[in-house]
Structure formats: C-alpha cells, structure tokens
Amino acid sequence: MSNSFEQISLKHGFMKHNGGVMFRNVSESEYEFKSVINENHLNAAGITHGGYLAALIDAGAGTAAHRSAQNAPCVTISLDLKYIGASKIGDEIIGNVKILKKTKTLVFLFCELKCNDKIITSASGVWKILKIKS
Template sequence: MSNQFEQISLKPGFMKHNGGLLFRNISENEYEFKSTINNNHLNAAGITHGGYLSALIDAGAGTAAHRSADNAPCVTISLDIKFIGSSKVNDEIYGKVKILKKTKTLVFLFCELNCNGKIITSASGIWKILKIKTTD
C-alpha cells in the first residue's frame, strides 16, 4: 500500500470539475483524502459551501468504501453530515475515513473533515456494495 496521496479524479465529471480529490490508503480500515478550497467552492458568506463539503465527503468516503470492498463498485445509501466549523479560500481540507463495519453487501463508516487542525465536518454513512452480474 502506497502512503502517497494520488489524484483519483481522472475521468471528466463532477469531482474533476470541482478541483479533484487526492486520496491515500492508511490501513485496511483507514483512509485519507484532501482538497484545497478555491473561489468556486465558496458560498455567499465567503466560506466553503456545505454542498461542496458534502460532495467532498461523498467522494472521499465513497472511495474508501470502494477500496475496502475489494474495489467493487459502491453507491451511497445514507450520509449523515454535521457541520461544525468553517473553512475559506486556499485552506487545505483533510478527510479521515474509518471503516466501522463491512458485510457482504454494506460498508458502514465514519468520516471527519479537518482544516487548520480543527474538525469542521463529521459524517457517518452507509454504502451498498454492488455485485456485478456476469453472464455465462
């Protein structure tokens, strides 16, 4: 397992359009991701938009679920987010994901976003592991 952050937003789409996501595996049950806030991520109050933080968690925690499920496709079932603090332009946001439980079909996890040494967002989520049917 490499401990270097790698850009995972390679295909055109929402996260690549929004600046991408750097991701790394820490252990079998722990993962980290990061992103830098730019002007497009701000709300009218000049702080990072909650929708962007939600998308960041969905992408980062979803990637953790995917990797913990032996790279099977995973989709979000639920995501419960608590906004605790704020961030602003040029801030680097770090996400930490802990896989709490994994079954044959579900991944349960907890995620925190940190900025400048403080927790700004926490979330718990459930992902469905998709089993791809092969034809004989």
C-alpha cells in the same frame, strides 16, 4: 499499500470539474483524502459551501468504501453530516475515514473533515457494495 496521495478524480465529472480529490490508503480500515478550497467552492458568506463539503465527503468516503470492498463498485445509501466549523479560500481540507463495519453487501463508515487541525464536518454513512453479474 501505498501511503502517498494520488489524484482519484481522473474521469470528467463533478469532482474533477471542482478541483479533484487526492486520496490515500492508511490501513485496511483507514483512509485519507484532501482538497484545496478554491473560489468556486465558496458560498455568499465567503466560506466553503456546505454542498461542496458534502460532495467532497461523498467522493472521499465513497472511495474508501470502494477500496475496503476490494474495489467493487459502491453507491451511497445514506450520508449524515454535521457542520461544525468553517473553512475559506486556500485552506487545505483533509478527510479521515474509518471503516466501522463491512458485510457482504454494506460498508458502514465514519468520516471527519479537518482544516488547520480543527474538525469542520463529521459524517457517518452507509454504502451498498454492488455485485456485478457476469
């Protein structure tokens, strides 16, 4: 299992367009991801837009679900977010994901986003593991 961060935003799309996401496996049930806040991530108040933080968690935690499901495709069923603190341009945001439970069809997880060692967003989510028919 590699412990170095790798860029997961390789295909053209929303997250690549918004700066990408770096990701790494920590253990079979723990994962980390990170991103740096750019000017286009800010809201009118000059802090990171909640929609960007939601998208970042969806991408990072979704990748964790995917990896925990032996790389099967996964889609978000629910994502419950709590906005606790703020971040600004230039800040590095680090996401920590813990897989709470995995069944044959679902992944349950918890995620925290931290900036300067302070929690700014927490989330719990459920992902559906898609079975590819052959």
